[in-house]
Amino acid sequence: MDKVILVKIESHKDLLHFRTSEADIKPEDCVIIQSITGEELGKVVKHFGETFNCTKGIPAIPEILRKADNRDIENFSKKEREERRAHEYCQNRIKDREIPIKLVRVTFFTTEKKAIFYFTSEGRIDFRDLVKDLARKFRMRIEMRQIGIRDEAKMIGGVGICGRQLCCKTFLNNLEPITLQMAKKQNLNLNPVKISGMCGRLMCCLSYEEDEGGRIVIEDQDERVGYDEEEDLAEDKK
Incomplete structure (x- = not known):
């Protein structure tokens, strides 16, 4: 029987539920979770203090990998700095090449030499030269992934007319x-x-x-x- 916690993923601020068997996990603690891009750093927002048991037919809540230590926090701070530099570099190349796209986010994988550059565009774009620029600069596999305008809002977040954070950012x-x-x-x-x-x-x-x-x-x-x-x-x- 595990306990359910609400975790804010530091890289994109999404709020997700996880389970843990560690009794000393409390709000404001940093934890390591598994995502499609590898290990991610998160901060515990709420500890529900309820026991949880997976029932057949109900999707299992993922488990945290471990409580983060100082080395984990430093590694993810370094990753964020690299992503910001990549975002700035890509933005400049987009401007120089006059490519009609809007860069939304850059995500580096921790499990392999790969990065995803999320963007929005009104139509199909030939960005092969841009990919070559990025691959030459960062020496890794580059994926340009086009997203919709609703996905952009989900990534960026904000406050709706109701005064609350966007539903798509918090729980949808x-x-x-x-x-x-x-x-x-x-x-x-x-x-x-x-x-x-x-x-x-x-x-x-x-x-x-x-x-x-x-x-x-x-x-x-x-x-x-x-x-x-x-x-x-x-x-x-x-």
């Missing part, structure tokens, strides 16, 4: 399709400014009122609703 693992019909069913103001997120696309939270069958679960105006053991009136939000 999958970016599901959002339709205008979802807003219409909720009788919301269809002004694009009101129902669009920082990415310029429809807000992910428009889907939160739908049940599994695609029906909107919403109270009628002036109907009393319960929340945190208190009652209030459902108001017209148009």
Whole structure:
């Protein structure tokens, strides 16, 4: 039986759940976790103090590798400095070659000599010369990976019109399709400014009122609703 902790990954600030059997892990401790790019440094945000047992049919929560020591922290600080230098160099090469792309993030692998350069672009781009520049400079395998505008918002993060951190940055693992019909069913103001997120696309939270069958679960105006053991009136939000 392990305990569940919430960890902020230092390289991209995502919040993810992990499990640990170490009893001395507490908030603000640095830990090492496994990702697709190798080992990553994270900081414990919350310790739920609950026992956890994997049940058949439920995806297993990954386990932390170990508690980070000073050497781990120094290695990841060095990795971040190298990624920032690579980002700056790539940005300059993009400008010099007048390539119409926007560089979003650079990630170095810790398990192999490889780096991923994430970018956005309105169309297909020939960046073969740019890849040659990067490979010559950093002596490693280079991958240019194009991402969508919603993925860019997820990587960068920010604060939504609700005043909270973006859902895609904090807890949404999958970016599901959002339709205008979802807003219409909720009788919301269809002004694009009101129902669009920082990415310029429809807000992910428009889907939160739908049940599994695609029906909107919403109270009628002036109907009393319960929340945190208190009652209030459902108001017209148009």
